[in-house]
Amino acid sequence: MKSNQFRWILSFLLIVVISLTIMVTYYNKPHINVRETKVDYTLSTINLIEEYQQDEGATDKKYSEHVLQLEGKIFEISAQQGNSVITLKDKGSESSVICQMMAEENKKMLKLKKGDNISIKGVCTGYLLDVIMVRCILVE
Amino acid sequence: MKGFYIIVISLLLINQVTAQEKYLTKEGYISFFSHSIVEDIKADNNQVLSVVDTSSGEIAIQLLMRSFMFKKALMQEHFNENYVESYKYPKASFTGHILNFEDLDELNGITEITGTLTVHGREKEISTKVLVEMKNNELILSGNFKVDVADFDIKIPAIVENNIAKTIKVSFELRHNPYN
Known part of the structure; x- marks a missing residue:
């Protein structure tokens, strides 16, 4: 018993x-580990911006919260709250793609300069006057 | 949201001659904080868009809800999917006026900012104190205010009611650069 x-x-x-x-x-x-996550869409910054400008609602449903791999030209590299921010923008374009980089990528910024063509992988969060990406890493 | 773009575009385009009166940031900082007996929740957004016209004191701010970064992935998921429904309402915005802007002593001082805050598709008139500073050609606006979750029709399930405060503290620091 x-x-x-x-x-x-x-x-x-x-x-x-x-x-x-x-x-x-x-x-x-x-949180999502961008480096290990499969890319949902690979495209150029111009194509991404154009899609958003044509139909923001539908494009946002398609891309936001998804892992994108983007190819584009560096327009600006800045730092903010311990993270680097890379702005990808092409000649003649008003809008850009603003990529907030992961802190672990900071060291790699030293090797980059304005005008370089690079590939960035990150999570798209939407469009204001520019497309916004977070948790970004450099693809080498 | 159409209205917001009209305001931003008119703020940026009108009076091109006096372009130095427009200030812009695409990397503004806004965070919110919820304190409850169960847990404290904080989220940061470093990608806030803000435009100020210093000739009139007009201001337009916009941010993406999905750009709020939480410490815990689960909180971020619940926030976007269940509470603010980011798939339906991806943006929050504020349009308003910085009061007595032209009277601020060399543009450093505390004044009031008043306007319409739109979150989760619901509008609310708010008014709060703001510290205005001009440093190294940067126009800095900072301060904080409180909002009631219920005012924006954000539904918190009963099971997590004690985890989330009824009143959320919002802090902001917007460092604008001259726009030309």
Whole structure:
């Protein structure tokens, strides 16, 4: 009788521990790792901007929250709150793509200069006057 | 949202002759903070677009909800998918006036900013104190204010009611550069 009761308590505790572990893991699940994530769309900055300008609503549904790989020319590199920001913009274009780089990419910025053609992978968040990308990394 | 673009474009284009009166940033900072007994939640947005016309004190601000960065991925997901419904309302905006702008002593001082805040497709008139500074040719606006979640028709499920504050503190720091 005693041992039966003990078994019940033990299995109850086990269930509590397992469900707590699942809850904590779920609660602490990590942010998307852009480097390891498959690219959803590969395109040039011009094409991306043009698509947004033609139909912002539909384009936003297509690209935002997705991992994009973009090819374009560096217009500006700036720093902000410990992160680098690369602006990709082509000659004659009013709009640009503003890419907020991951902090781990900071060192690589030293090798880059205005006018370089580069490839950037990141998550698109939408369009203001420019297309905005976050969690970006350089593709080498 | 059409109205917002008209304001931004008119702020940027009208009076090209006096272009030095327009100030712009595409990398403004806005964060919000929710304090509750269960947890504190903070999110930062470093990609805020803001345009100021110093001749009239007019200001237009716009940001993408998905550009808010949370410490926890799960919070960011719930915020975008369930609370502010970013797929339906991807942007938040503010259009208004910086009061007594021309009277500020050499453009450094505290004044009031008043206008319409649009979040989750709902509009609300707000008014808050703002510190205006002019440093190294940068026009800096900073301050904070509080908003009620309920004013923007944002529904918080009962199960996480205690995790999220009813009133959220919003902080801003917008460093504008001259636009020409």
